[in-house]
Amino acid sequence: MxxxxxxxxxxxxxxxxxxxxxxxxxxxxxxxxxxxxxxxxxxxxxxxxxxxxxxxxxxxxxxxxxxxxxxxxxxxxxxxxxxxxxxxxxxxxxxxxxxxxxxxxxxxxxxxxxxxxxxxxxxxxxxxxxxxxxxxxxxxxxxxxxxxxxxxxxxxxxxxxxxxxxxxxxxxxxGEYFSKDAGPVTVWVEERTVRASRGGTGEAKCGGNYAASLTAQQEAKANGCHQVLFLDANERKWIEEMGGMNVMAVMDDGSLITPPLGGTILPGITRDSLLTLARDKGLIVREEPYAIEQLYADAASGHLRELFACGTAAVVTPIGTLKSAEGTHQISNQTGKVTAELRKALCDIQFGRAPDPHNWVHTVG
The missing domain is CATH 3.30.470.10 (Aminotransferase class 4, branched-chain amino acid transferase, N-terminal domain)
Known part of the structure; x- marks a missing residue:
């Protein structure tokens, strides 16, 4: 219309x-x-x-x-x-x-x-x-x-x-969406319900998408987790996004992986900004499917170094542990170097502490 x-x-x-x-x-x-x-x-x-x-x-x-x-x-x-x-x-x-x-x-x-x-x-x-x-x-x-x-x-x-x-x-x-003192958050991997499917409203910012995530969020809380990570609707294999945030992985080869947009994932503005800043820093950015089993294997081998969530409310939040009905997978118990650098670069521009090379800032007036 x-x-x-x-x-x-x-x-x-x-x-x-x-x-x-x-x-x-x-x-x-x-x-x-x-x-x-x-x-x-x-x-x-x-x-x-x-x-x-x-x-x-x-x-x-x-x-x-x-x-x-x-x-x-x-x-x-x-x-x-x-x-x-x-x-x-x-x-x-x-x-x-x-x-x-x-x-x-x-x-x-x-x-x-x-x-x-x-x-x-x-x-x-x-x-x-x-x-x-x-x-x-x-x-x-x-x-x-x-x-x-x-x-x-x-x-x-x-x-x-x-x-x-x-x-x-x-x-x-x-203030902070997650407590500053909480450290890396623990995330529940949801394997039954889904947030969005192809042809649905996943890339629209509408309330129904968030309502659909709440039962999984309750399950996450019951299992001692701060948030929930959803998988794709067809195979329950591929990482998509969290209840209200996008997800990014930092690998040991200096690359940054995040699931690609394709109709089921909200095109986050924080997501897009971080990908731009990562490229500015010389990181290899890969927008590609990432299977949850591969993530577990990469975490165990050390190939996956850092995992974080990003969004307007939470900004950049490190993920330390993934839990599911199958077990627990440890990523890191501290904020990683790349995660901290990207958060700082983003916040410094947002708060006017650093130059704005991409003309992202608009003065109120």
Whole structure:
């Protein structure tokens, strides 16, 4: 579904009883993840025949939805995850927000939803961060996590694409996704259920993909694991991705292996950025299928040196142990050299501590 929209000016309504400065500072000093929400939200409405309209920045508040809203029955819903970072001079900045805007449009296309023009997406996140910049934690604490999302709001029970949508952006101060003191995480290899199959919605960032991963996540937790790794739907042989992160392996020959995109894996922006930075460092990057049994063998022989997960929320997280119903496989009990170097290179650009040779950074303003 293609939508054309004229430039839309945001109407800004500030919250009159905003969070007191002292309370806000206390929240952003130790925010955890996904709980310390800012005072405002961005909302834009789509109506078939009219396009996108009524763009607002307004106080964060509950949504009013009819019980027959399409999103509640047919799951027309997509979202993004992105961050705003505080630089050494205090200026907020985004990291590759244009890539988030493009992926949001592709997700909308797959889910038969109205497409948000990229300039409208970028304006919405920019306007929200400008008004709630005080919620961005200090760099040593964390970031401001933004959640742009879109839901189908037409009141109708017919099985069809909705004619009405809401595009909304909320934000929260965010610390580390995994505890800094936890060390390399332990991951459960899921051998029964799958996250996505060919022809499905695996490469779209929609809620159903994450809902499908939750039973496996419960099983992982029951087995003392932090996260779950999914295999392919056809053979249960090939590594795909984790519940919300891509996976990369560092080999003893200096190469970096990650499963190829092909419709079942989310094209992670962190994934793409790390592959670029790895090439910059002279690493051989191989986007190719990697069998779980081969990974176990490589771990045992020492050919596999490091394994890590990557995504917007977790950034770069080392994986120390893989568990499955068949047994336990040890990778490493410490963060590997390449994993640490790639994380540092990425974070230094994101936080404005290093030059940005790829023009990934966008200043808020």
């Amino acid at each position: 293609t939508t054309v929209s004229d430039n839309i000016a945001f109407k800004i309504t500030r919250k009159t009883d905003g969070t007191p400065a002292a309370e806000r500072e206390s929240l952003v000093a130790n925010p955890g993840f996904g709980r310390a929400f800012t005072d405002h939200m961005a909302v834009v409405t789509y109506t078939e025949g009219r396009g996108w309209h009524s763009a607002e920045i307004l106080p964060r508040q509950p949504l009013m939805l009819d019980p027959a809203a399409s999103v509640l029955h047919y799951a027309q819903e997509i979202f993004e995850g992105m961050k705003a970072y505080r630089t050494p001079n205090g200026q907020p900045q985004f990291f590759r927000p244009d890539a988030n805007a493009r992926r949001f449009r592709k997700s909308a296309e797959r889910m038969a939803m109205a497409q948000v023009p990229e300039e409208l997406f970028l304006d919405a996140v920019n306007q929200l961060v400008k008004i709630d910049a005080g919620w961005i934690p200090d760099p040593e604490v964390g970031t401001l996590y933004l959640r742009p999302f879109m839901i189908a709001t037409e009141t109708a029970l017919g099985v069809k694409p909705s004619s009405e949508y809401k595009f909304i952006v909320i934000a929260c101060a965010a």
